Amino acid sequence: MKKIMMGDEAVARGAYEYGITFAAAYPGTPSTEIIENIAKYKEIYSEWAPNEKVAVEAAIGASIAGARSLAAMKHVGLNVAADPLFTFAYTGVNGGCVIVTADDPGMHSSQNEQDNRYYAKFAKIPMLEPSDSQECKDFVGYALDISEKYDTPVLLRLTTRVSHGKGVVELGERQNVEMKPYKKDIPKYVMVPANAQKRHVVVEERLKALRQLSEEISINRIEWNDREIGIITSGISYLYVKEVFGDEVSILKLGMTYPLPSELIKKFAEGVKKLYVVEELDPYIEEYVKSLGIKVIGKEILPIVGELNPGIIRKAIKGEELEHISVDTKVLGRPPMLCAGCPHRGVFYVLKKKRVPVLGDIGCYTLGAAPPLEAIDTCVCMGASISGSHGFQKANEHKGRKQKIFSVIGDSTFFHSGITGLIDIVYNKGNAVPIILDNRITAMTGHQHNPGTGKTLMGEEAPEIDIAKLSEAIGVKRVRVVDPFNLKEVENAVDEAMNTDDIMVIVARGPCALIPPRPQGECRIDQDKCKKCGLCLRIGCPAISKKDGIFSIDPDQCTGCTVCMQVCPFDAIVKVR
Incomplete structure (x- = not known):
């Protein structure tokens, strides 16, 4: 089959x-x-x-x-x-x-x-x-x-x-x-x-x-054809080479790429007049071939960054470019942004207002760097938000600079490698403030379960690791669990953290808007009350738009989270269902 x-x-x-x-x-x-x-x-x-x-x-x-x-x-x-x-x-x-x-x-x-x-x-x-x-x-x-x-x-x-x-x-x-x-x-x-x-x-x-x-091994094989040109390649690059050349050139197709077969490479090189290596990213194969004393062409004509494709290979080796047909689609570019109803939006809105350094992490919350939120300052690797915020705070403290440092990290990332960073803060008497954005799922990679969701990969019921209790067990005495859709609640917690010398953890707990069943509700702008101030656009919700001077909310996207209602100073936004 x-x-x-x-x-x-x-x-x-x-x-x-x-x-x-x-x-x-x-x-x-x-x-x-x-x-x-x-x-x-x-x-x-x-x-x-x-x-x-x-x-x-x-x-x-x-x-x-x-x-x-x-x-x-x-x-x-x-x-x-x-x-x-x-x-x-x-x-x-x-x-x-x-x-x-x-x-x-x-x-x-x-x-x-x-x-x-x-x-x-x-x-x-x-x-x-x-x-x-x-x-x-x-x-x-x-x-x-x-x-x-x-x-x-x-x-x-x-x-x-x-x-x-x-x-x-x-x-x-x-x-x-x-x-x-x-x-x-x-x-x-x-x-x-x-x-x-x-x-x-x-x-x-x-x-x-x-x-x-x-x-x-059979997965390392020579495909002899015309011997004017020989190409050594592997992985997806092999398919690109076949698409460009078909059976026009000889190919050494490598399926086992460590250790590389020196004798097979030498045999192939001796059998062709001009030798190329076609590979993505670094000159891994090319450097090995050159170490054998073989003259080969590679990264001097092919890019060392980004993906290859048949067009790049065709132009580099054959000097040909296929005709491109331009199509005017008239589709506006849309930058990535947090989904309508995302529980992270309110947290980022509050943090931006406070004008504090916020170290970010890997996941949906990296979108907190995008306009108009622009709340986070860094994104390095899984867990680096908490550890980095501690180093940031300690460097400030050592030089007498008074400044509260925050970090944001998701629930899955916290379990992945954030816990040790929190231990570092507690053990070394830091007071950076981790905000754990607990949306009850591993969202950006497609809604996989994690130790806090209560389900295993195989669909079995599992214990839910309680982030707040875990933080307390580590030694954090101030732990605040907030509803991220309640801006006042979030702001009160952030203000408390800014005005204490103790370490404090904020757990912003609200489910991802895409977890079924989706939130029900819809907000609408009362045009008679709207002053067209544009404050509602500052939360970066894709459901809110401005066209011909009129502000409106797309009912198909809106989840009725009410963050926009709380931002509007004129009570012009109402929840209709």
Whole structure:
């Protein structure tokens, strides 16, 4: 049977077909759909972990127990998971283990554009790179076989176009893979220095065997055609090259990209007159080819930033540009903004009024930086808002600068890596003010459950971690839970925080406007009372607009949250239902 699948969906199918027992992940575009689709296969236990480090550590535990396991994350998630991954490379596996990293060239939904191929080289573990959905499924099987044969975790690297592109996948049956027996083995699994020193030798010997595998494995293959031009490529770039050249040029298609096959590369280079490397982001393959003393053309004609596409490759190598047809759509650009009825809007409105530094975080609340709210000052990484606000406050304090520092962080991000930042503030006697925007879901990545929602990935009832009580248990004596739709309540809490030397946590608890059932209600502007002052536009609600000097509220977008009513000084906005 064949089915059209996204790459992420095909990875999940591979997990099913090749006998994976345990899977864990933290949501992050473009990897989120992997675990969401794995959850459909009840033969696999799957879960959302609080963060990527925990997901990998849980997968390691399942592997050591003897089960085939998988952990999935977006590219920046592997930074969080790097600590256990590097040591896992030393211990090796029992059951096969696949670590999926989904990179995001072009930064469609990411704060950086790092190239995670270097992680394989850094950690000294094999890496596979599929080009399409069929390979996404098949490469899970290759990865598990390599993992168990060579006693190593395997990195499976996708990119956004592979993760979210669709293709035909041939389906198979699930393999009945028995759990391997667990045998206590302290020298292998306990990485104290004496044992780790010996395991490092094992890692280096394993790399020699993996280099030989890379020369022989079928997913590294030469496609001989006209030999005037030869192109070395991998991943989605292979499909772009095929679209531009078809069978006009010879291609070395690499599916296993660490270790790279030096002899195969040399053979291919000797067989063509002019050699190119086509790859997205860093010159990872190109630098290796040059290290072999081979003349090759790469980043001098291809961009080092952003995604590639057939047009870029065609122009760079063939010097051709296809004719472009210009279409005047007359569609106005719309910047990203918080949804109508978003519970974060009122918090940002109040913070902007107070003119205080606000350190931001990863998630919907990053949109608090966009006009007209413009409330947050920074966005670095998951959890950096709370930790950064503490450093900001301590630097001010040390130099005698009096200023209250705030941070904003979502509920899922707080569980991910905000708790330790809060502990830092308490332990080191800081008084920066974390505002935890608890919208009861992991919203920006598509409404995944987290430890505060009361549901697991597999749909089971679960305990709800109470953020306010957790903060109190850490040692915060002032914790205020507020309704973010009540501006007066939010402002009172912020004022209290600004006028105390104690640490204080504000939990702004209100559900995401997109969680079914959606809020019911509608606000309307009374044109007789409206003074056209424009204050209602300052909350940045997409339901409110001004046209031909008239202010109005779109009833199809409005949720009746009443934030605009509270902002209007003339009582010109009323709730009609």
